[in-house]
Amino acid sequence: MRRLKGQTIESLCRRGKYLLLELESGQTLVFHLRMTGRLTRTESPVPKSDKRHLRLILEFAGGSALTFHDTRRFGKAFILSTDEAPAYWKKLGPEPLESSFNNKYLAGVLDKRTRPIKSLLLDQSLIAGIGNIYADEALYRAGIHPERPAGEIGGEEARRLAKALKETLKKAIKLGGSSIDSYRDARGRSGSFQHTFRVHRREGEPCPGCGGIVKKIKVGGRGTYFCPACQR
DNA sequence: CGTTAGCCCTGCTGGC
DNA sequence: TGCCAGCAGGGCTAAC
Numbered sequence: 001m002r003r004l005k006g007q008t009i010e011s012l013c014r015r016g017k018y019l020l021l022e023l024e025s026g027q028t029l030v031f032h033l034r035m036t037g038r039l040t041r042t043e044s045p046v047p048k049s050d051k052r053h054l055r056l057i058l059e060f061a062g063g064s065a066l067t068f069h070d071t072r073r074f075g076k077a078f079i080l081s082t083d084e085a086p087a088y089w090k091k092l093g094p095e096p097l098e099s100s101f102n103n104k105y106l107a108g109v110l111d112k113r114t115r116p117i118k119s120l121l122l123d124q125s126l127i128a129g130i131g132n133i134y135a136d137e138a139l140y141r142a143g144i145h146p147e148r149p150a151g152e153i154g155g156e157e158a159r160r161l162a163k164a165l166k167e168t169l170k171k172a173i174k175l176g177g178s179s180i181d182s183y184r185d186a187r188g189r190s191g192s193f194q195h196t197f198r199v200h201r202r203e204g205e206p207c208p209g210c211g212g213i214v215k216k217i218k219v220g221g222r223g224t225y226f227c228p229a230c231q232r
Numbered sequence: 233c234g235t236t237a238g239c240c241c242t243g244c245t246g247g248c
Numbered sequence: 249t250g251c252c253a254g255c256a257g258g259g260c261t262a263a264c
Binding site for chain 3: 017032034035036072074076122124131132180181221222223
């Protein structure tokens with residue numbers, strides 16, 4: 001990270017779950033927060049009380065700083081050169097909120113695949129940016145059982161799923177994300193999407209649609225919540 | 233190629 | 249009240 005000294009950040013963007021800081025040199029400083037990573041705009045020097053689980057400090061001219069904290073140390077920060085970047089981002093599928101992600105694309109991705117639909121939604125090489133929370137909530141919204149083989153979902157159901165993914169993400173973004181555990185934005189603020197979960201982390205509670213009981217299972221090793229009555 | 237299981241890591245929770 | 253096994257999960261690798 002010493003190579004960053006003296007450089008100007010020219011733009012900020014995002015690809016899937018990766019945050020990108022584009023530098024004047026053409027290099028990209030990339031962050032992935034995973035579950036417990038936190039990026040915070042703060043003052044420099046960083047207060048002693050903020051040193052726990054601190055992984056990286058970027059000090060800016062003018063006395064402010066960007067800190068990267070990560071309790072579970074699953075998050076990543078790394079630099080991509082101009083040469084490396086295109087190949088790196090090619091590994092990711094389209095963004096659900098861009099026009100390249102449409103009914104036709106989703107139908108093509110689902111076709112002939114045997115994996116449970118939930119596992120497919122979490123595959124970043126097919127669709128970028130869907131995590132465990134959003135897969136559960138989108139499948140509920142679309143009325144699709146998380147264990148259904150992807151290949152048997154087509155037509156009207158596939159269209160419903162595409163729409164559900166877009167709407168779930170839009171709403172979550174509008175509410176500032178989900179702060180179940182540690183997520184905070186760069187100003188330290190919590191999101192509020194977690195207060196609107198229909199099924200995720202609501203095992204044993206009533207389904208808001210039918211009043212039935214929300215069930216929890218494991219799909220692809222991930223905790224998965226759904227309503228057995230509403231999701232077929 | 234498509235799919236699945238296991239690993240990483242640490243703080244919190246649930247059951248006794 | 250205290251203890252500790254197990255859970256949480258995104259992405260990578262190995263294996264089939």
